[in-house]
Amino acid sequence: MKIVVALVLLVIISLVFHWLSPWWMTPIASNWGTIDTTIDVTLWITGFVFVAVNLFMAWAIFRYRHDPSRRAHYEPENKKLETWLTVITTVGVAAMLAPGLIVWADFVEVPEGADEVEVVGTQWQWSYRFPGADGVLGEVDSRFVGEDNPFGMSPGDPAGTDDVLVSSNELHLPIDRPVKLLLRSKDVLHNFAVPQFRVKMDLVPGLVTYVWLTPTVTGKFDILCMELCGIAHYTMRGYVVVDQQPDFDRWLAQQPTWADMQAIPAGDPVAGRASYATCAACHGQQGEGNMAMNAPALAVLPDWYITRQLEHFKHGIRGASEADEFGRQMAPMANMLSDATAIRNVTAFIATLEPNSPTATLDGDPQKGAAYYTTCGACHGAQAQGNYALQAPRLAGQDDWYLKRQLENFRLGVRGAHDGDTYGHQMVLMARSLQNEQSVNDLLAYLNTL
Amino acid sequence: MNILRTLRDKPWLHPTAAATAAQYPGPDTTAAMRILLRFILAIVGVLFFLFIITFLARSQYPDFEALAGQPWQPFTDPSRLWFNTALLACASLAIQCGLGGTRAGKLNVTVAGISAAVFFTILFLVAQFDLWMHLQSMGFYIAGSPAASYFYLLTAIHGLHLIGGLVVLSNVVFRVWYDNNPQSLTAPLRLCTTYWHFLLGVWLVLFALLTSRPETINALAAMCGF
Amino acid sequence: MQNVAIADQPDHLHDPQTFITKYVYSQDHKVIAIQYGLTAVFVGLIALVLSGLMRLQLGFPDTFDFIDPSAYLQFVTMHGMIMVIYLLTALLLGGFGNYLIPLMVGARDMVFPFMNMLSYWFYLLSVIVLLASFFVPGGPTGAGWTLYPPQAILGGTPGYDWGIILMLASLAIFIVAFTMGGLNYVTTVLQARTHGMTLMRMPLTIWGIFTATVLGLLAFPALLVSAIMMMLDKTLGTSFFMPALVSLGENLDYSGGSPVLFQHLFWFFGHPEVYIVALPAFGMVSDVLATHARKNIFGYRMMVWAIVGIGGLSFFVWAHHMYVSGMDPKFGFFFATTTLIIAVPTAIKVYNWILTLYRGNIHLTVPMLFAIGFIFTFTHGGLTGLFLGNVTVDLPLSDTYFVVAHFHMVMGVSPIMVLFAAIYHWYPLMTGRMFNERLGKIHFWFTFLGTYAIYLPMHYLGFLGVPRRYFAMGSTDFIPESAQSLNASITISALIVGLSQLIFLYNVFWSLRHGKPAGHNPWGATSLEWQTPDVPPRHGNWGHDLPKVYRWAYDYSVPGAKDDFIPQNHPISAFEQTADQHEGHK
Structure with a gap:
């Protein structure tokens, strides 16, 4: 009979956990309140079924527990009952589906006159492009991507020269204006997700996908990549700052255009x-x-x-x-x-x-260090030569005592904690995977061999 | 529909089912093999169907260029492919003759039919390989263009299925020779024949698809909703 | 392929004598089933350890130096792939399918025993290739079990070189193995049923396994197609799935391919795969419930239709995994509708299981406890599926821990509950001995309560918006500190559940020698596998004569009968004839 008690308790615990849980959706900051409504509808219907089905089962187990003097009822089927259950289930399912489809129709259809902003994802950074004065985003192609042209702007397209290029991971949007975010990836799949906005969409290399929303609350919100994009996936963060229109305009005016960048x-x-x-x-x-x-x-x-x-x-x-x-x-x-x-x-x-080669000042096991370095090598390069595209500096040839101090600073948040330090943030998250001093020494001993 | 009636059976009622208890067909090797073959054909069919669907989807990307349509493209003149097709058709025909031979009890016709089928099949494979060499010499490498990639991929998969068929066929022939009982050849040979015809059919579809002009491919893709 | 073992005369089947022919080079479906089972459990334990390591990192981040971001992703990937393919698919179909099909339909063996043996050896080979990837440079792939290109084959992902190649090769070998096995299962069900075993007299276990096998045979080609094409992209530089891109600052030669195409193929396999796992579980749990509740399964025909219907529909719902994948969002309407339609037959199955308990005579044996546990976890997992299947509701929840919690509940915990129910239920038949009931119950409580303690809170991490596949969360503006304590408690529950599986292993091996002899048909079951002349059944299963079947598999507590069960091979008695006529006139 323990199972009956357990079933009833689990139902009660689930409900109590649900009502008391401080862990719930973060307050919404966009026009997609309807999405929350569909979740509520689904939650009520499924919650009711969950409670009803399990309590009925618990009761049935209790009521019809084994009794040698009794036999089970023999009833191969009961058409009427089964039909009724089917009909009721269908109604319940339709009640969940209908609002879902209605809201989805809104999601698919971008309102006319929505601003366009391009979000560019690359391993493991965000950057953004505004269409500039002419209101048209210039052509891009991955063939043109290079150190001088991180956005891959097409040199032949004049519409691109006034495009505003935001190389930081911080995006500003004006409040209460619908915006269509055009999503583009330079390398692998990513996903643009801001939990407060409720909507998200993958970035697919070779395609431009989109998502639209109207920010309704000013403030600073996290952008997370929500599609596995490699080793440093979890460090691919950004911010979206929702501003009042004048603040937004001021911010936008400070950002360089493609022409500005070329003129440096x-x-x-x-x-x-x-x-x-x-x-x-x-x-x-x-x-x-x-x-x-x-x-x-x-x-x-x-x-x-x-x-x-x-x-x-x-x-x-x-x-x-x-x-x-x-x-x-x-x-x-x-x-x-x-x-x-x-x-x-x-x-x-x-x-x-x-550069000349430095002297080793630390003792460590380079072989163990090589294993730790696998992760580092994704950005800093297999030979620790650094990589511009990932903004990862060269490590080979650097003094080990310096690297050790910086790793420690990153780990403790002494360095990289400032909001403006995009790449430092990533190193804070990365440096935390090595907690032990000996592991750090091993890693640096390996770097000394490169 | 028989299956629908079966599914409506009320198995807890005894009399209806009692009748079927008498109808036990008994263990039937041939029937089992036939079911096996049907499933294999279904699986192979699904495999090629999916390849073809991806081909049509891929064909709608801007970098796709069909292998036929323009004078410099290899299958604008598909005569080599027609030759290969003829070889495979001969193989199909020969194995059909062989099957006819076993039915009529003519051992020499059977042997000749099967031998010819094996010969033409191998010849087809060699000719396909030669076609690959020919394409390479023309500069159409596997990674060169998506249509070429598909050509190599699909012909390779088709060829592998033929080789699989040859392995099974040789197994069948070996057994017959070993048991010295040509009569037992009929049933397995019929299955092999079906398989050969099926692969000929698959080849014809692939042939048609790979040598289609861009307009045809686009029309097909549009029909599939791409 | 000629040596078809459905001969009616047992003298054609020589009992193998030596150790090699009996246990290694064996063509007996029961031995092959055990081989499949042991191998699957072995890799499953590896995957369990991997999940423990993942949970250590998530519960206690910044603690363990040997779990770095690469290793973490490799654990995630291998855990998922092993559990879904190499454990669940292999154990449910290769293990239980192999063991139960011939016994339950009254055949002497599979129709093609040699191919059946090959199937196991290919499966073993695929496992070896898979495990080999732990020992190659770069380690196993860390692309997530979905292996999405482009990242799966590009630098920046762990194991993008050797690991992914071995993974694709292993999958291809597995598919060959599954196909050989699967062809056997369907042919045996269709062709080797004994006298009187009509389709509608088959136990639901067989219906579940049969339908799942058909799904597998038609769905695995999609995985094979995508594996082959990705392999070519990786090794020969074709561009099936690879668009023009700049990987880590380097312009690669790919151009024009479509990553979304891969996802369509993958999920065209992947969604039926869910039902390849679920349908056999549905079937087996039905039989366990009926036997231990001493009651016929309620609505047998509806159950069969639901299995077939779910199987058919499962080919039309795949893109519900791709609502935010960047495919044309208009597909969302279609796939949300089909997905929610599939909820109806699934719900009917749940109702019918509970209505089987209703007015039954319930023995709370260990298999029954697990079956009840299954109904609870499956209801929970099925209902959360309605969130994710409904396209709009999916938007905030997609790619969060809600998804992880949902599919572990519905596809991890639930089938595993059934697997345990099935192992405890058929253990007496397979070994001739009873397991230890006390240990079995302790195992049940740890597993049932423990898994709920893992996955209920995890849904709420998902509501919060915590993304999946994150090595560490770091700090964000929307996740409260307390979420970390939730994560720690999940990890502790997971470790306890993981360790409690040792009780199960101990029980299985201890009872082999020390369990009470089970005798014939200890549960009083009606289905055919319990009616063999020997326990455990010998090679050839049925002694001299094949059994004759006179009734369906659920004649429990038939009014007027002497016992509360009538085995399928008992002829119809006079009182039943009259009862039928009465029924017929109604």
Whole structure:
């Protein structure tokens, strides 16, 4: 008879859990309240069936438990009963299906005059494109994707020149305006999902898919990739910020157009040499780094990475945390570079320096480290050579003590916790998979062999 | 419909079913083999059906170019394919003759029929392989264009099924030779014959599809809703 | 292929003598069934350990260095693939299908015993190839059990080189194995039924297995097609599923292919696969319920129609897995409708199981407990399916833990409940001994309550919006801290359930030697497998003469009969004739 008690208790526990659970859908921030309604309808109907079926079963087991003096009833079938049950079930199913289909019809049909914004997914980052002044998104093709053209803008299409390209993972949308998000992937399947918006859709390479919604609440919401897209799938995050119209317009005006991006000149190493004199005091004449000064090697780092870090130091994205002792020393140094041109010049100079191989300062087992490195290698490259497309810097040739400190900083959120540090966020999540100091030493011992 | 009547049977009522108890057909090897073959044909049919459906779906992507229609494309002139088709048709015909031979009890006709069928089938396979070489020499590699990929893929799968058929056929012949009882050949040979005709049919469909001009393919794809 | 073993004379069947011919190179369906069963349970245990490792990471993130994101995805992938294909499909059809079909329809063996043996050896080979992928450079594939291209064959996914190739090869071998086995099952059911065993007199177990096998034979080709084409994309650089793309900064030579096409093919196989697992379970649980409730299965004809109907419909619902896949959203209308239609026959099955209990005479034996547990978990899993099948409701829930909880409830826990019910139910027949009842009950309680403690809370993680296949959640603005404690409790339940399976293994092996002798037909069952002259049945099953069948498989508690069951091979007695006539006039 324990089973009868268990069945009744499970039904009660399920209901209590449902009513008391603090874990429920996050408050909605879009026009898709109707989706929540269909969930409620489904929940009530299925909940009723769940309770009814199981309580009836529990009662039947109790009432008709084994009794040697009695025999079971012999009844092969009961057409009337079966027909009734079928009809009632069909009605219940129809009651769930009908609202579902009605709402789906809304979902399929994008309202006229909706703004268009393109969401671009790539392993494991989000970026966005607005159509610009002419209201038309320029042509793109994956053939054109490269370091200078991350969006794959077609050079032949004039409609593209005024397209606003947002290379950060943060998307802004104006409140109360329907928007059609055109979804495009450069490599594998992704899924654009914002739980507060309720709707989601896959990004499929080779296709442009879409989803539409009207944001109804201002605020900042997480964008998650919800279609498995490889090792770092879980780090593929972004934000959507819903603004009042004026705030949105201000933000949009700050973003570069495709024409702006093309107009950026290359850095001048000769001019950069002068600025580098200050850097050389700690980082060394050849950018070889100096353990005593806690200054990492620069000559091994790619220019785009140094540029980004200098920007981060300048804007308090890196080196602002109390716990980041050496980062805090670097921040005022970065501030000495007055503008983007100065930064470009000094990185152009650093790019001319010859890297030399560092000495190992840590003890570890390179073979074990090789196993840990499999995951890292997805972005940083099999030979730790770095990868521009993933914004992953070169690791080979970097000082192990520096990498160890950075891994620790990432793990503790000393580095990478700032909202502006898109790629740092990913490293925070990644660095947490190595908790043990010995594992980190093993990993770095392996990197020293590359 | 017989099956519908069966499904409406009320098995708890005894008299209706009592009648069928007497109708036990007894273990019947031939019938079992026939059921087996039907299922195999269904499975192979589904396999090729799915390949063809994906072909039609894939054909609607912009980079798809049919292998026929323009003068430089290999199957605008399908004479080589007609030759291969003739070989496979001969094989089908020969195995049918062989089957006729066993029915009439003429051992030499049977032997000649089966031998010719095996000969023509192997010749067909060789000719298909030669066609592959020919396409390669023309620059149509497997990864070159989707239509070429499908050509290699479908002919390979079709060829593998023929080879499977040859294995079964040789097994049948070997057994007959071993038991020295040509009469027992009729039933299995009939199944082999059906299989050969079926594969000829599959080949004709593939032939028609792979040499279709773009308009035909587009029309077919539109019919399937792509 | 000539040595068809449906000869009526037993002298054609020589009992194998040596160890090799008896247990290794055996063509006896019962031995093959046990081989299938043991192999499936073995890989199943591996998959169970993998799920434990996954749960450790999810319950206690940032703790274990040996579980990194690559390893995690590999565990997820292999766990899913092994459980769905190599455990459930193989154990339900290769194991129970093989064991029960000839015995339940009154045949001496499968119609093509040699092919049946080959089927097992191919299955074993597929398992070996699958497990080999743990030992190749890069390890097994981590593309998720759905193996979606392009990521499955591109860098950035674990095991994109060797792992995926071995996985596809293993699947292809498995499909060959299944096809050889499946052809045997359908032919045996259609052609080797004994005297009087009409289709509608077959137990529902056979209906379930038969329909599932037909589904499998027609659905597995879709998987084969997609596996072959993906293999060519990977190895020869064709572009069936691969569009032009830039992988990790590198422009690849692919162009024009369609990843969505793969998904259509995969789910054209994948959805019937759900029913390939579910239908045999439906069948077996019906027989367990009827036997232990001492009552005929309620609405037998409706049950058969439902099985056939569900089987047929299952080919028209596949795209409900793809509502947010980027296919034309207009398909959503069609597939939501077909999907919800399939709920009707499924619901009827549940009603009929419960109506079988109603006015029965219920023995709460271990198999019965598991069967009741199945009704509960299946009801739960079936109802949550109505959320996901209904296209709009699916939008927020798709790709979250709600999906994981739903399919584990309906396709993991429920069939496994039936598998345990079936193992406990037929154990006396297979071994000639009873299992230990006490241990069986302890095993039931741990499994039943434990799995509910895992999956009920998991639905709520899904409502929250927690995505599946995430190595770690990190911090978000919508998931409260407390969700982590929920995850930890799920992990603890999962580990307890996992460990409690040791009780089951111990029971199975202990009872082989120490169990009470079972004797003939310990449950008082009507169906034919319990009426063999020897227990366990010997090679050839039926001694000298095949049994003759006079009635359906559910003559329990027939009014006026001496016992509360009449085996199928008992001739009709006089009082039944009169009762029938009475019935006929009504």
